[in-house]
Amino acid sequence: xxASVQGPDAVRMTGIMKSFGGIRALxxxxxxxxxxxxxxxxxxxxxxxxxxxxxxxxxxxxxxxxIHVAGVPMTQYTPEAARNLGVAMIFQEMSLIPTLTVAQxxxxxxxxRAGRFLLDDRSANNLAKLLLQQLGLDIDPRTPTDRLSTGxxxxxxxxxxxxxxxxxxxxxxxxxxxxxxxxxxLFAFLRGIKDQGVAVIYVSHKxxxxxxxxxxxxxxxxxxxxxxxxxxxxxxxxxxxxxVGRRVNAFAWKSRQVDRSxxxxxxxxxxxxxxxxxxxxxxxxxxxILGIAGxxxxxxxxxxxxxxxxxxxxxxxxRVQGKVVNTSSPRAAIRAGIALIPEDRRTQGLIxxxxxxxxxxLPTIDSLSSAxxxxxxRAKTVAEGLVSRLRVKLGSLTSPVRLxxxxxxxxxxxxxxxxxxxxxLILDEPTAGVDIGSKAEIVELIRSLADAGRAIIMIxxxxxxxxxxxxxxxVMHGGRITRDISRDEIDGWAENDANAVDRISQMxxxxxLAIQGGxxxx
Amino acid sequence: MSDTRINISAGAKARPRSxxxxxxxxxxxxxxxxxxxxxxxxxxxxxxxxxxxNLLNIARQTAMVSVMAVTMTFVLxxxxxxxxxxxxxxxxxxxTAMGVGSFGVxxxxxxxxxxxxxxxxxxxxxxxxxGIPSFLVTLAMMGVxxxxxxxxxxxxxxxxxxxxxxFSFGSGNIGPVPTLLIWMAVFAVIGHVxxxxxxxxxxxxxxxxxxxxxxxxxxDTRSIKLRVMMLSALAAAVAGMLYAGRLHSGRFQxxxxxxxxxxxxxxxxxTSLFGGRGTVIGSIVGALMIGLINNGLILMGLEYSQQLVAxxxxxxxxxxxxxxxx
Numbered sequence: 001x002x003a004s005v006q007g008p009d010a011v012r013m014t015g016i017m018k019s020f021g022g023i024r025a026l027x028x029x030x031x032x033x034x035x036x037x038x039x040x041x042x043x044x045x046x047x048x049x050x051x052x053x054x055x056x057x058x059x060x061x062x063x064x065x066x067i068h069v070a071g072v073p074m075t076q077y078t079p080e081a082a083r084n085l086g087v088a089m090i091f092q093e094m095s096l097i098p099t100l101t102v103a104q105x106x107x108x109x110x111x112x113r114a115g116r117f118l119l120d121d122r123s124a125n126n127l128a129k130l131l132l133q134q135l136g137l138d139i140d141p142r143t144p145t146d147r148l149s150t151g152x153x154x155x156x157x158x159x160x161x162x163x164x165x166x167x168x169x170x171x172x173x174x175x176x177x178x179x180x181x182x183x184x185x186l187f188a189f190l191r192g193i194k195d196q197g198v199a200v201i202y203v204s205h206k207x208x209x210x211x212x213x214x215x216x217x218x219x220x221x222x223x224x225x226x227x228x229x230x231x232x233x234x235x236x237x238x239x240x241x242x243x244v245g246r247r248v249n250a251f252a253w254k255s256r257q258v259d260r261s262x263x264x265x266x267x268x269x270x271x272x273x274x275x276x277x278x279x280x281x282x283x284x285x286x287x288x289i290l291g292i293a294g295x296x297x298x299x300x301x302x303x304x305x306x307x308x309x310x311x312x313x314x315x316x317x318x319r320v321q322g323k324v325v326n327t328s329s330p331r332a333a334i335r336a337g338i339a340l341i342p343e344d345r346r347t348q349g350l351i352x353x354x355x356x357x358x359x360x361x362l363p364t365i366d367s368l369s370s371a372x373x374x375x376x377x378r379a380k381t382v383a384e385g386l387v388s389r390l391r392v393k394l395g396s397l398t399s400p401v402r403l404x405x406x407x408x409x410x411x412x413x414x415x416x417x418x419x420x421x422x423x424x425l426i427l428d429e430p431t432a433g434v435d436i437g438s439k440a441e442i443v444e445l446i447r448s449l450a451d452a453g454r455a456i457i458m459i460x461x462x463x464x465x466x467x468x469x470x471x472x473x474x475v476m477h478g479g480r481i482t483r484d485i486s487r488d489e490i491d492g493w494a495e496n497d498a499n500a501v502d503r504i505s506q507m508x509x510x511x512x513l514a515i516q517g518g519x520x521x522x
Numbered sequence: 523m524s525d526t527r528i529n530i531s532a533g534a535k536a537r538p539r540s541x542x543x544x545x546x547x548x549x550x551x552x553x554x555x556x557x558x559x560x561x562x563x564x565x566x567x568x569x570x571x572x573x574x575x576n577l578l579n580i581a582r583q584t585a586m587v588s589v590m591a592v593t594m595t596f597v598l599x600x601x602x603x604x605x606x607x608x609x610x611x612x613x614x615x616x617x618t619a620m621g622v623g624s625f626g627v628x629x630x631x632x633x634x635x636x637x638x639x640x641x642x643x644x645x646x647x648x649x650x651x652x653g654i655p656s657f658l659v660t661l662a663m664m665g666v667x668x669x670x671x672x673x674x675x676x677x678x679x680x681x682x683x684x685x686x687x688x689f690s691f692g693s694g695n696i697g698p699v700p701t702l703l704i705w706m707a708v709f710a711v712i713g714h715v716x717x718x719x720x721x722x723x724x725x726x727x728x729x730x731x732x733x734x735x736x737x738x739x740x741x742d743t744r745s746i747k748l749r750v751m752m753l754s755a756l757a758a759a760v761a762g763m764l765y766a767g768r769l770h771s772g773r774f775q776x777x778x779x780x781x782x783x784x785x786x787x788x789x790x791x792x793t794s795l796f797g798g799r800g801t802v803i804g805s806i807v808g809a810l811m812i813g814l815i816n817n818g819l820i821l822m823g824l825e826y827s828q829q830l831v832a833x834x835x836x837x838x839x840x841x842x843x844x845x846x847x848x
Contacts, residue, residue: 310738334740348738351731353798362728363739369721376719416739 008071010035010168010199011056011087016065018051025051026062027223033168033216035070038190038200040214040231042243045432045462048223049203053170056201057089058082070167086167090157090174096145103128103141106160131159136192151182155189162193169193172203176297187213205295205461207236207516221245236516244508251443251468252500253507256450258288258471263322265455266338266424268307271316276302276479280316284424289446289456291470293463293515299479300459301343304426308340309333320423334363337423341413341430343459349413352402356394357383359401359412363420386415391441407438414445425449426457431465443469463508463515475514483514551791551804554840555811562818569821576817578700582768584813585692585702586611586761587780591787591805592713593757596750598788599717601730601797602649602656604751607758607784609667610641611777614762616671619680619772627687631763638759639752641667646751650744656751664781671774680772691767705764706806709757713802726750730797783812786837812837 011033018026026048033039043049054060056067058079067074069085096105103124104111112127114120128141137155145153154174161169175183190200190213204210210217211231218228219242226242264283271280276299284290292300305311307318309327318325318338325336333340342348350359361368361379368379383397390411394404401412410430417425427446431439446469450456460466466473467490475483493510494503562571570576590607597604614637622630641663648659682688694701717723728736729743737743758777765776789795790811791804815836819829 308738329742330737331740331742340738342738347732348734351728351735351798354727354731358724358727362724362736362741365721365724372720372722374719374721374724 007035008068009033010037010070011201012066012068013052013056014066016052016055016067017063018055018060019063025223026055028065029220029223029225030228031218031225032228033199033201035167035199036194036197037215038194038202038213040210040217041201041203041220042210042217042239043220044243046222047220047243049220050172051223052220053089053172053201053203056082056087056168057170058087083164086165087170088161088164088166088168089170089172090154090161091172096153096157096160098146099144101142101144102132102139102148102156105145105156106131106141106163108160110164127163128159131163134192134196135159135162135189137189149182150177151179151186154178154186158189158193162196162198166198168199168201170201170203173205173296174202175204175206175209183209207239210239211236219243240509240512240516244505244512251440251465252504253468254447256287256289256447256471258285260285260288262286265321267319267322269317269319271303271306271318272314273299273302273306273311273479274314277306277476278479280481282474282481282484284455284457286453286455287450289450289458289469289471291466291473292457292459292476293461293466293473293511294476295515296461298476300476301428302479303476304340304343304428304457304459307333307426308338310340334420334422339363339417339420339422339425341410341417341425341427343428343432345410345413349416350401350409353400355398356387356392356401356404356412357397360386360415360419363416382419383415386419389418390415390445405435406433407435410434410442411438414442422454424455424457426459428459429461430458431460431462439465463511464504467504467507467511473511475511477515483517485511485514549792550843551807551811551840554790554843555807555814558811558814558818558836562814562821566818566821571818571821574698576821578698578703580810580813580817581703581706582700583816584809585700585706586764586777587783587787587812588706588806588809589709589761589764590754590757590780590784591791591809592709592802593750593754594784594788595713595791595793595800595802595805596717596723596726597656597754598785598793598795599730599797599800600726600747600750601733602747602750603785603795604645604656604660604754604758605781606641606645606660606663606667607754607761608777608780609664609671610638610755610758611762611765611780612774613637613641613667613671614759615766615772615776616675616680616774617772618763618766619682620674622682622684622687623680627684630682630684630687634759634763634766635756637762638756641759642752642755645755646748649751650748656747668774668778675772675774677774682766682770682772688767688770692764693767693770702764702768705760709760710802710806717800717802722746722749727798727800730794730800732798783809786841787812790837790840811840 009032011031013029013031016026016029029048029052031052041049051060055062058077058081061077069087072085074081074085106128107124112120112123125141132139132141137159139152145156148156158169174186178186194200202214214231216228217231217234217239219226219239221243226245262285265286266284269281272278280303294300302311306313307327309330309332313327318327320336320338326332346352357380360383365374368375380397387394392408392411392415394408401409404412430442434442443465446456446458458466458469471487473485473490474481475485490507490510494506498506594604594607614634617637618630618634621633645656645659645663648654649656690701692702696704717726725741725746728739728741729746733743762777766772787808788805790808791801793800793805815833819832824832
């Protein structure tokens with residue numbers, strides 16, 4: 001730890017409470033970040049990380065609690081107020097304008113002027129150059145931004161924030177789009193701005209990065225502050241221990257039988273995409289639920305999209321019931337009996353402005369038609385059946401699907417594909433942004449489909465959920481399968497005499513290690 | 523995120539009223555049509571506005587724009603646009619006139635439809651396979667079509683003397699009903715049924731509503747886009763043939779500037795410029811409304827320059843009221 005600047009904390013949040021519709025997202029959370037330090041904020045999906053950062057950025061108002069930025073109390077909760085206090089967030093989707101130069105982007109709307117009206121490009125370039133040098137960045141400020149690499153763009157974005165006197169930088173999974181070399185440069189850069197007294201709040205699921213870059217670690221779980229400690233005093237084991245904790249809401253594994261002596265339903269052989277995934281092979285048996293775990297950017301969604309004909313396949317083949325499937329288009333994959341519940345239900349799964357009815361009938365519209373004419377009565381009957389089977393709560397079949405809650409929207413996406421009666425169902429993060437009740441229903445539905453002889457591939461970042469349904473888990477890293485974990489091995493992670501809740505925590509712990517271990521770490 | 527979810531559950535009870543409000547906005551074109559009609563009927567009473575001949579004239583003048591507005595509804599619903607319809611109509615009128623002159627009626631019809639087919643194929647393929655936005659493709663093809671029409675006709679009108687052709691395409695009346703009105707009705711009915719009742723129509727709306735979601739659902743969005751672009755050019759060719767029949771000649775100027783009236787008609791009628799929502803009947807009423815306004819302004823004795831200004835203002839007002847949430 002270098003250059004620990006004296007004075008008040010860069011950020012001091014105390015007793016932050018926040019509820020959404022009766023569900024407590026944050027329960028008296030404290031967070032103090034020292035200036036000139038890199039502070040890792042860790043926790044599972046739903047632990048409250050994004051909520052507390054939204055509050056710090058002024059996007060959401062806390063129900064109770066106080067916030068001081070560099071000793072100044074935050075009185076107003078607006079993004080402008082937070083920005084004026086020196087809080088900046090570096091977004092994944094960058095705020096840079098690609099056609100402008102680096103210097104133009106850094107000083108956008110605050111350009112140095114020559115006289116009243118004319119902009120002074122020369123001093124803008126000089127100032128930018130100075131700033132970039134201070135940050136140890138070797139970029140010509142006259143370069144158009146679209147010629148920069150992803151990493152350079154991110155660093156330009158940070159330089160822009162620094163030039164606006166940011167004292168606190170928030171970074172959420174900043175390395176997911178970066179190459180290894182770029183990550184190295186970003187870290188060197190972060191160490192540089194740290195020496196200038198800037199505080200960095202760093203959110204990541206990648207423990208090897210945390211161990212390289214963080215000074216201090218704060219862990220949240222289920223909306224509560226668990227621990228804040230210098231990284232040096234924590235081991236990877238203990239960090240995961242604190243992140244996972246004792247689960248309260250997790251679903252228990254129900255023992256199921258998969259008969260692997262019969263012919264596999266699907267065989268994937270040596271499948272490679274244009275970039276990711278590469279060299280994927282596995283078999284999927286009738287009635288099997290195959291979980292796929294991995295960090296963001298591991299190539300899990302890309303694998304799903306390649307199988308379903310949405311992304312181009314560079315190599316390999318997919319066989320369903322022994323026959324090679326033409327995966328050149330989603331249509332062909334659907335005909336072969338493969339259905340995908342996509343990652344982003346709002347853009348890929350649903351047409352938000354269209355009615356529940358027309359969303360539900362879209363994949364099966366041809367079979368609902370005779371001689372090209374849609375049989376509306378039949379479409380409606382089918383939709384009503386799906387709505388009651390999935391217990392979708394809605395006002396009317398004809399109201400736009402946009403009006404439904406996240407959980408009900410996801411049930412509509414599931415319904416679309418149940419109507420098509422697929423042999424193989426691939427679910428990509430099916431419970432993201434879904435309330436706990438719907439989550440349980442979705443998990444139950446997945447089990448019943450598998451029991452009926454379908455095969456399921458489930459991609460999820462929520463490990464407890466993955467562990468509760470999977471008969472086998474593949475761990476992916478860097479586009480490849482790094483582990484193939486059988487149910488026996490999973491069960492072996494838990495102590496036999498532990499109670500159900502502890503067993504789930506122990507298994508989650510084991511899976512976390514398997515995922516993190518995929519990076520050649522520990 | 524989370525608070526939108528709360529708003530939604532709270533808003534669920536209020537939904538019937540907001541749905542009604544939305545419907546009201548979508549149907550404002552019908553109310554507007556009636557209001558404008560009554561306004562002209564009262565103010566232009568003594569200038570023969572309500573005269574059967576005048577009303578039939580409005581229908582005649584609107585028929586071509588209506589025919590093109592039907593297919594434009596499909597194009598817009600699929601999230602694309604076609605700016606070349608007016609010039610394709612002009613080119614088709616010239617080709618048809620030359621075809622009728624050299625090879626007879628059948629030759630003329632084949633030539634006219636063939637023109638539409640070829641232009642539509644070019645528009646559609648450039649949009650779907652190369653991925654040039656349809657706005658640019660059709661903007662460029664607009665020049666290509668009207669240039670070709672001028673070129674092959676030497677900028678002169680090509681007369682059509684075939685009675686049967688002129689009767690059926692635009693000049694004739696069956697009883698009191700102009701054939702143009704029949705063409706318009708046929709297009710409207712077929713268009714409405716196809717968009718509302720067939721799987722093709724649903725796929726068009728899905729493609730425009732969210733191309734990604736449609737593709738993930740197994741809709742071949744490229745082929746849908748190709749087909750709507752072809753339908754649009756074909757309808758434009760038919761409109762050109764109607765112009766030719768009405769004026770007993772093919773001229774490159776026919777249909778000039780119609781693309782704007784056609785798009786305005788569709789948008790007035792409740793079709794979204796951004797795709798995913800469209801109504802053929804609305805487009806027809808939108809086209810009739812534009813025809814009504816043109817006719818009324820002429821009867822009022824406004825000069826052409828004043829007509830343009832007044833028409834622009836009325837259209838902006840109507841779209842603003844109809845589509846503030848578009």
